[in-house]
Amino acid sequence: MKVRVTVMPKAGVLDPQGKAIGHALDSLGFGGVGEVRAGKVIELELAETDPNAAKAAAEDMARRLLANSVIESYRVEIAP
Template identity: 85%
Template sequence: MKARVYVMPKAGVLDPQGKAIGHALEGLGFAGIGEVRAGKVIELELSETDPARAKAQAEDMARRLLANTVIESFRVEVA
């Protein structure tokens, strides 16, 4: 079973990578760019076959390693 973990900076946390992307897009001539936030997507191939247990396992991984829950939020999708 495949799980995707989406990790993003929490609201109010500075995002220098997002700022740099926003400035670069403006420099390339893209107008109307508002706030840009940069995150990461982590794909996991899990041996678990039960979707609920796979999601719980991926959420545990995110809390313990994949996301810094002090400054980042995450969500998990299982397919």
């Protein structure tokens, strides 16, 4: 079963990569872009067949390794 973990900086946490992307978009003529936040998406292929168990396992992985809970939040979903 495929699971997707999306990790993003928490609100209020400085995001230099997002700022750089926003600045680059502005310099390319995309002036209507507001705040930009950059994160990461991690797709996991799990042997688990139960969607609830797969999601719980991925949440545990995110909490313990994939996201820094001090500065990042994460969302786990079953991928199509």
